[in-house]
Amino acid sequence: MKKIEDYLARSENQYLKLYDESIKHPEKFWTNIAETFVWKKRWDKVLNFDFDKPEFKWFINGKLNITENCLDRHLSTNPDKTAILFEPNDPNSKSEKISYKQLHSRVCRFANVLKSKNVGKGDRVCIYMPMVPELTVAVLACARIGAVHSVVFAGFSSSALSARINDANCKVLLTADGSYRGSKVIDLISIANDALLECNSIESTIILKRINSNIKLKDNQTWWHDEIAMVSNECEAEEMDSEDMLFILYTSGSTGKPKGMVHTCGGYMIYTAYTFLNVFQYKPNDIYWCTADIGWITGHSYIVYGPLLSGATSVMFEGVPSYPDFSRFWKIVEKHKITHFYTAPTAIRALAKHPVSLVENNDLSSLKVLGSVGEPINEEAWNWYDKNIGKSKCPIVDTWWQTETGGIMLSSLAGVTKDKPTFATVPMIGIQPILLDKDGKEIFENDSEGILAIKFPWPSIARTIYGDHHRYKNVYFSAYPGYYFPGDGALTDINGNFRITGRVDDVVIVSGHNLGTAPIEDAINLHENVVESAVVGYPHDIKGNALRAFVILLNDKLDLDMQKEIKDLISKTIGPIAKPDIIQIVPGLPKTRSGKIMRRILRKIASGEKENFGDISTLLNPEIVDQILLNS
Secondary structure, three states: OOOHHHHOOOOHHHHHHHHHHHHHOHHHHHHHHHOOOOOOEOOOEEEEEEOOOOEEEEEEOOEEOHHHHHHHHHHOOOOOOEEEEEEOOOOOOOOEEEEHHHHHHHHHHHHHHHHHOOOOOOOEEEEEOOOOHHHHHHHHHHHHHOOEEEEOOOOOOHHHHHHHHHHHOOOEEEEEOOEEEOOEEEOHHHHHHHHHOOOOOOOEEEEEOOOOOOOOOOOOEEEHHHHHOOOOOOOOOOOEEOOOEEEEEEEOOOOOOOEEEEEEHHHHHHHHHHHHHHHHOOOOOOEEEEOOOOOOHHHHHHHHHHHHHOOOEEEEEOOOOOOOOOOHHHHHHHHHOOOEEEEOHHHHHHHHOOOOHHHHOOOOOOOOEEEEOOOOOOHHHHHHHHHHHOOOOOOEEEOEOOOOOOOOOEOOOOOOOOOEOOEOEOEOOOOOEEEEOOOOOEEOOOOOEEEEEEOOOOOOOOOEEOOOHHHHHHHHOOOOOOOEOOOEEEEEOOOOOEEEEEEHHHEEEEOOEEEEHHHHHHHHHOOOOEEEEEEEEEEEOOOEEEEEEEEEEOOOOOOHHHHHHHHHHHHHHOOHHHOOOEEEEOOOOOEEOOOOEOHHHHHHHHOOOOOOOOOOOOEOOOOHHHHHHHOO
């Protein structure tokens, strides 16, 4: 059996060589990677694709089960290695170490619970749970028996939950009596029960006892601990086709109905493992921590599947960075001697707002690699992260990817390729990104700006939107036929490094000039008193559109001098045409649970609307909308 280590880039020359091979001979290249995994039956053909349909099939007729690669194959080599290191919300509660052998046993046991509920291959299971080890167990138990998991972040409202259950026609709901989030105790089961009033497909609900509440079970509801006491911890893995569904994950979406992105077994497995090892340069004794939630693609790919496929130790954290104070992340780093730390720019900016002594009082010397995910990171936050967390010795991988891509698409490789503030930098091995002009023609020169597109499929590309292939084609493949269109703009520097400039629909035409909002926000954020900003366009009688900046300050005082300083920064960084007409101080910005700013709400507010904002229950902070309106 081939070893994946033989195909990892450990130097810049190796990266260039492997990248060249992956572009010139993609089928041969991905065959080599695939052969490092355990298959029940080898594939007949590596790839069939058609951008017009669109249709993508990898490792055709190959048979496997992803959990055998996440769990079983490690049992003969390293059964006692810690697979999951769980850090609970309460810092006074004991951490839990779960070995690969123990995780395998738990997964098999819960897989048998699902089978006892008549869940089988192809059935959809909705998982609405807190960030506890049982969430990972539930995900892998579904995959073990061929059921399709659909994880819904446990902060979503009942209406958001029911919409996702109904769209996927889920058979079973897995949830908990409640969850801890900082100082709050969330009544999860009440939200789930409200959702179930609108769901006819759910036959059984299994409830984890997390907060020990005294709830009365309804019909077809059982306790998790009662169920696992009645079954064996042996469960043979279901044989799956490479193109069978592994999971459905709904994007929060800034407009319209959430999109249920479908990922399949074979290609997703290969790509998440390969990118995890390449980007983070993970070594066998490292301790890796991604602070995301498994309710998002980052948690799927880089807390569960990528690390476990690689035999890594993956940290799960139940809490929030602000509880019991803003040093919590750094205390965990010191406590567990974290080597790899992967978080979002939103968290970095929030932490940077607080005294640096909260960082300095902890020993962060174990850190080797830092990562950023979720949105482009601004230069000020990058520099703070580099100086205060990495002590200017840790490479920062600024990763660009999406729910739809399944895995990281653009990023430096830690310590292998050069990182650069605000730039995602280079394409992953096997990825062919290009820039298009407004007419859809490829831009071949470096130091250019345009629309980002991908010109060749990769193994973990989402195969469809569940139940709506027409929408899949229309959203991602119709605007620029022959390419995957992610919806982002980008630029390249003279060396060909990529920088994401923001959503294409976040480009505002002011007096005939196309202005990307992300660079303007970066300029505003350079001001020493600015924590974060969002810029949107609104109709203007003379200019066609004008710009309005919503700005969070370290203190709430915005005087004329500060307004001038902010505008001068924009003029200096971008040009006078990019100066906003209005700068509004806000206590916060409307964000999805994954940290993205919901700009459609800000655009409506900037345009003078006071209502009709659509469903805002999926926001991290729905109350912020009324607070912004009060100051408008």
